[in-house]
Amino acid sequence: MTKILSFSVLLTIMLGTPMLSKAQSDTLLVPAKECSVRGGLPYFFAKVKAGQAVKIAYLGGSITEAAGGWREQSLAWFRQQYPKASIEQVSAAIGGTGSDLGVFRLKEQVLNFQPDLVFVEFAVNDDGKNPEQISVAMEGIVRQIWQANPHTDICFVYTLTAGMAPTLAKGYFPRSASTMEKIANYYAIPSIHLGLEVVRLAEKGELVFSGKLDEFPGKLVFSADNVHPYPQTGHRLYTEALARAFKVLETAGTKRKKQLKEPLFANNWGRAQMISAKQSTRSAGWLEITPTTDSVARKLSNRFAFLLKATTPGARIQVRFRGTHFGVYDVMGPGCGQFRVVIDGQETKLYPRFDRFCTYYRSNYFLLPALPDGVHTVELYVDAQKLDKAAILKQRNVTIIDPKPYEPQDCYAGQFLVIGEILDN
Incomplete structure (x- = not known):
């Protein structure tokens, strides 16, 4: 009988990289978790529960920019969950760009619209970048937001590529997300990984990462290219993960301090x-x-x-x-x-x-x-x-x-x- 390899082992062989590759080794990887509550999103929930008008900003790359993707799907979910609140979006996602551009365009494309909640999604486009560069850019994003308005809530959102799946399958965030988690921990920012269920389904043989939607009967096809999800499959799984996490965040009842802490990195890009x-x-x-x-x-x-x-x-x-x-x-x-x-x-x-x-x-x-x-x-x-x-x-x-x-x-x-x-x- 032919031995069937697990998805994580098979993909590791295909990619020719060890489970925790050398590219990951210079940063301590953190355990993968779908939702980390930390300081929560107290100001956002207070407004939507009271039926007030809120703005949700989506700052990220092409996965967030995608028409019909998790951005638009989650916006529809928020409106369904909180029908008494008027919920608008600020779409600030640009394909092929990471936190090193996001920190510069933040004021003009996000903060000028006075959002109540900012999603920050750069784990895929920051993959392979120097951890220090990721850190100073992400901390710059956080400090700019809270310097503009300490009542604006922030949530880090992580997506994935097929190349990140072996690390996630072993129970760890890849290097870019692990680096961002240090910023999230320091500032008590909640984080959500949208792709852990994707990896779990792939491990069970119920999902393939790349192909045409009709090529694999009985299985979910995540994307056409191992990166950009199909709206009806990959993006739907992303939105479902976000919805699960927000149910946890809503009931957590945590609050964060309004005061902006001393910077973790003195050379952070808060002046960008x-x-x-x-x-x-x-x-x-x-x-x-x-x-x-x-x-x-x-x-x-x-x-x-x-x-x-x-x-x-x-x-x-x-x-x-x-x-x-x-x-x-x-x-x-x-x-x-x-x-x-x-x-x-x-x-x-x-x-x-x-x-x-x-x-x-x-x-x-x-x-x-x-x-x-x-x-x-x-x-x-x-x-x-x-x-x-x-x-x-x-x-x-x-x-x-x-x-x-x-x-x-x-x-x-x-x-x-x-x-x-x-x-x-």
């Missing part, structure tokens, strides 16, 4: 902000583009209220700022080239704005290395070097059929990512 690229000195060659004048601006109008574009090599943007970090929220796509960045007149580094996924235009971002706290000048030049886009796309076995869309080497700039403040040039 996103500033329009309008606040820069620009050479000739940089033009503002709008949805009525440019197809890229039109496609990304939900990302950028203001967008600059340059097509001429050597076109320059200059920014002076006081602080420790600087970055650019911009565009990557078929017609993009690369930035040459000069820091304080000395360091030069290239930031390509084209990668193996650039068969379409999408918003993206990059951060410069940390700088000593002080005044700095950053110059962004459109680099003259042409990227070998065909070779880059071949990394995904993609062949360029029509070379024309790939010929430009343009650069874009929408927002600056600053820990500190922009200064006059």
Whole structure:
């Protein structure tokens, strides 16, 4: 008789990684739990139970952004559970982005709408990132929220990929979620893992992680790609997990202190902000583009209220700022080239704005290395070097059929990512 391997063992063999991989070993993994109550969500429950108007903000990546996914399903569940309350959502999820961008866009895209509850979902997109970077970004998110309003409740939400399943099946959170749990513990923030039931069903042979919905009769198919759940299966399981956790949170009756504790990390990103690229000195060659004048601006109008574009090599943007970090929220796509960045007149580094996924235009971002706290000048030049886009796309076995869309080497700039403040040039 053929021996049937458990899902976790089988997936470990397929992925070629040990159950607790080397990538996980530099951070102590914490035991996996579907819901940790901690300080609870006292202010949110007080308002919805009283039938008051509340706003729920969803800050995350593509799993949270997905139409028909757990965000929309959970919103419908909240409205059903609390019919007397007027419940609105603030959708602040952007695909392919992690906490290192979320902390910068938090004020503009979440806090300006005065939410009562903020879900923070970055465990998947932060997977593989340095634990310290995750920590300072996540703590920055927490401190910004409570500095704006100590009555705003926060809940960390963790999702998963098939690659995380072996660690979860062994009873531990993967590295990114384990790192976030330390922040959650310190600030008494409740956390919910939406995927533990997914892993349990996979272990029982009742769920497969990837495939078409009709390929596996009698089984649930979680996703098409091991990451992004189908609304009717994976996202439904996520929503059911959230509903179970909220039943626990509602009856817990815990409260948290209003006072903001001393920071866990002195270098946390609590001062992070996103500033329009309008606040820069620009050479000739940089033009503002709008949805009525440019197809890229039109496609990304939900990302950028203001967008600059340059097509001429050597076109320059200059920014002076006081602080420790600087970055650019911009565009990557078929017609993009690369930035040459000069820091304080000395360091030069290239930031390509084209990668193996650039068969379409999408918003993206990059951060410069940390700088000593002080005044700095950053110059962004459109680099003259042409990227070998065909070779880059071949990394995904993609062949360029029509070379024309790939010929430009343009650069874009929408927002600056600053820990500190922009200064006059």
